[in-house]
Amino acid sequence: MTSEIQLAGFGGQGILFAGKVLAYCGMLDGREVSWLPSYGPEMRGGTCNCSVTLSDEPIGSPTVYNPDILIVMNEPSFVKYINEVKPGGCAFVNTTLVDSVSDRKDIDIYNIPATAMAEENGLTGGANIVMIGMLIKKTGIISMDGIESTIRKMVPPKKAQLIENNMKAIRMGYDFE
Amino acid sequence: MAEERVLMKGNEALAEAAIRAGCRCYFGYPITPQTEIAAYMSKRMPKIEGGVFLQAESEIAAINMVYGAAASGVRAMTSSSSPGVSLKSEGISYIAGCDLPCVIVNVQRGGPGLGGIQPSQSDYYMATKAGGHGDFHLLVFAPASVQDMADFAVWAFESADKYRMPAMILxxxxxxxxxxPVVFPEISSAQPEKPWAAVGHNNARPHNIINSLYLQPDELEASNIQRFERYEVVKREMASAQTYLTEDAEIIVTGYGATSRIIRSAVNAARKEGIKAGMLRPVTLWPFPEQAYKDTLSTAKVYLDVEMSMGQMVNDVKLAIECKRPVHFFGHTGGIIPTPAEVLAQIKALDEKIRKGDI
Amino acid sequence: MILERPKSLADVSTHFCPGCSHGIVHRLVSEVMDELQIEGRTVGICPVGCAVTSYNYFTCDMIEAAHGRAPAVATGVKRANPDKVVFTYQGDGDLAAIGTAETVHSATRGENITVIFINNTIYGMTGGQMAPTTLPGQVTQTTPYGRDPRYAGFPVRICEMVSTLSGCAYAERVAVDSPAHVKAAKKAIMKGFRNQLDGMGFSIIEILSTCPTNWGMTPSQAIERVRNEMIPYYPLGVYKDMTDKGGVFGDK
Incomplete structure (x- = not known):
């Protein structure tokens, strides 16, 4: 199975990091993974996107054009990418910063006010991880156990309190209905 | 015990592998999209015995620092992106003319001129035909994955030392x-002796001279002939290619580096539609793997070369198959990456021509 | 024996013209290598210009460098081998025109190398064109009416310029137009190498030299020109000396 994932938002929302979490988790699962960022001056404050592929076969093009799974964290990214999602795919939409709605019926759209939820719970900057929590619940492409060991590996020991914060954000997204 | 898989950027994996391969001197200058190599080296080199990282005042100075370190027998590397490599070409010519081993990395971006900062493959000519003035070649390796970035760094250092010539990772x-994910290769720590190095003779031997100047024409010609005799050995021993589903392929889609990944996706899609397509990826660009191309002639009816350039490799493909089949080209430039869907459309169009008897 | 060929100077004929100062300076550098007993651990770098074939004249290990790049090559050798003695031997076109960036930046980094700089106000190897150090009014192949600063700019004074850089430990301008000046030049060269052995930082010795062939003069006329025209424009002396301040980093 191959999952092509696109993440998009503003620079500073942790788009690249969220993508790295997914790729890292896939790698620990023993799968083939690739992570490809947008790069260049537009990274600072402008839009930012990232392609992640998880697969059981060698990965060809690392660029995701038509994602199976889309994570969008702001309005311009929603407008740009929502119609690129493969029929039968799904989109996770950060409704705190996305006002538009899509009338697509051939994909599952999951709305979550991730930025507001993160801020209300003292996890400012953690909206990206909240969205991953919801992705785990709805798609199952990675497991809760997998994500926990991923975060433990990715967070340096001297920043151990971040592990708990990240797991809290994951659970908030996972439990959101 | 096998090392674990780690998730790394290609630039960083290359830098780490270079250090593991014994690279002790890195000289560079900032330019997107290769700066992670310099940043990684600046972090790691000071923690290694004898490790040198130095940010040079220019690309030209950087390659000449590599020249000095390589002349003294040390494994040395520089990296840049296209416009920066143009600047290095003078030094590369000198290094080749002095028969010095070193590694030069070109993380290509769009050109000509200042071009852009997005991915490109428009330095094929520069790498394989015109890396500087004079009669010389570089070993040119074309990685297609982060694992290759690591493996080829080691391969490049070892081959450069073996044949005493500069190697480029394109x-x-x-x-x-x-x-x-990347697994770092096991490295044998043995490096060849370099009795030719200019590092002080300790009054124990005649002085060594690292030089590319020959004022007598016959001496210069003799040195060029000797170098090209060595190149013949390199061609026999080093030419390398990767094939995928070519055994019965009527359509051979060829391309190097990142483009080969897109080709692979397109070939998979074509096979699902019953089209006999296969991929041939040159792994070394110099020497060009001519035999691998000839080996596909028994089934191939047509070749499709896909690049992020205006078609710089097409002529090498034509020469390799001695123009026995048509060679088509599809590419993008400026930082636009061809999509698997675009390549698939090209394959389908060629397949239709075959079915109609037009090829 | 009163006089013999220094061991560090090869027993070969040079390609230098009659009356050229390169021979004198080669001898001085070789004498210094002998006296400091460093020939076996010295690497010399000679770039494009009349110095280009000096790899045949010095008996230490030698590297020939591209035009202007000797200080970068020297940086590579020295950083890779901090225990070796590394010197460059460069002319004015090389050091002060095409290699200005390498000169300035190796100096400002405080590279622990020794630079021997031959200033003869002309490109010798290519047959006498204007150099960055060509004096105002001086006739060369490319300034046939004399160098006009309004058109071709002013000469570069390297010692003055480099001495402003914090990484420069020692800058001295000498000449080889008289026995007394030759003795002073040797002292300066000796100091330039000693500085490196002591880890002081970047040392440069600028040597006002003759080029009778391209100046269109006899050797004795050329000596007079150094004295009467060059020294007034390029005053001799020490422009920077950090050796009693512990070198450029203050730790020696």
Whole structure:
């Protein structure tokens, strides 16, 4: 199975990091993974996107054009990418910063006010991880156990309190209905 | 015990592998999209015995620092992106003329001129035909994955030492910036003796001279002939290619580096539609793997070369198959990456021509 | 024996013209290598220009460098081998025109190398064109009416310029137009190498030299020109000396 994932938002929302979490988790699962960022001056404050592929076969093009799974964290990214999602795919939409709605019926759209939820719970900057929590619940492409060991590996020991914060954000997204 | 898989950017994996391969001197100058190599080296080199990282005042100075370190027998490397490699070409010519081993990394971006910063493959000519003035070649390796970025760094250092010639890793912004799992290769710590190095003779031997100047024409010609005799050995021993589903392929889609990944996706899609397509990826660009192309002639009816350039490799493909089949080209430039869907459309169009008897 | 060929100077004929100062300076550098007993651990770098074939004249290990790049090559050798003695031997076109960036930056980094700089106000190897150090009014192949600063700019004074850089430990301008000046030049060269052995930082010795062939003069006329025209424009002396301040980093 191959999952092509696109993440998009503003620079500073942790788009690249969220993508790295997914790729890292896939790698620990023993799968083939690739992570490809947008790069260049537009990274600072402008839009930012990232392609992640998880697969059981060698990965060809690392660029995701038509994602199976889309994570969008702001309005311009929603407008740009929502119609690129493969029929039968799904989109996770950060409704705190996305006002538009899509009338697509051939994909599952999951709305979550991730930025507001993160801020209300003292996890400012953690909206990206909240969205991953919801992705785990709805798609199952990675497991809760997998994500926990991923975060433990990715967070340096001297920043151990971040592990708990990240797991809290994951659970908030996972439990959101 | 096998080392674990780690998730790294191509640029960083290359830098780490270079250090493991014994690279002790890195000289560079900032330019997107290769700067992670310099940043990684600046962090690691000071923690290694004898490790040198130095940010040079220019690309020209950087390659000449490599020249000095290599002349003294040390494994040395520089990296840059396309416009920066143009600047290095003077030094590369001198290094080749002095028969010195070193590694030069080009993480290609769009050109000509200042071009752009997105991935490109438009330095094929520069790498394989015109890396500087004079009669010489570089070993040119074309990685296609983050694992290759690591493996080829080791391969490049070992081959450069073995044949006493500069080696280039011709990468691009896509491979440099992307992350994939990588397992670092086991490295044998043995490096060849370098009795030719200019590092002080300790009054124990005649002085060594590292030089590319021959004022007598017959001496210069003799040195060039000797070098090209060595190149013949390199061609026999080093030419390398990767094939995928070519055994019965009527349509051979060829491309190097990052583009070969897109080709692979397109070939898979074509096979699902019953089209006999296969991929041939040159792994070394110099020497060009001519035999691998000839080996596909028994089934191939047509070749499709896909590049992020205006078609710089097409002529090498034509020469390799001695123009026995048509060679088509599809590419993008400026930082636009061909999509698997676009390549598939090209394959389908060629397949239709075959079915109609037009090829 | 009163006089013999220094061991560090090869027993070969040079390609230098009659009356050229390169021979004198080669001898001085070789004498210094002998006296400091460093020939076996010295690497010399000679770039494009009349110095280009000096790899045949010095008996230490030698590297020939691209035009202007000797300080970068020297940086590579020295950083890779901090225990070796590394010197460059460069002319004015090389050091002060095409290699200005390498000169300035190796100096400002405080590279622990020794630079021997031959200033003869002309490109010798290519047959006498204007150099960055060509004096105002001086006739060369490319300034046939004399160098006009309004058109071709002013000469570069390297010692003055480099001495402003914090990484420069020692800058001295000498000449080889008289026995007394030759003795002073040797002292300066000796100091330039000693500085490196002591880890002081970047040392440069600028040597006002003759080029009778391209100046269109006899050797004795050329000596007079150094004295009467060059020294007034390029005053001799020490422009920077950090050796009693512990070198450029203050730790020696």
């Amino acid at each position: 990468s691009d912004g896509l491979l440099g910036q992307m992350m994939e």
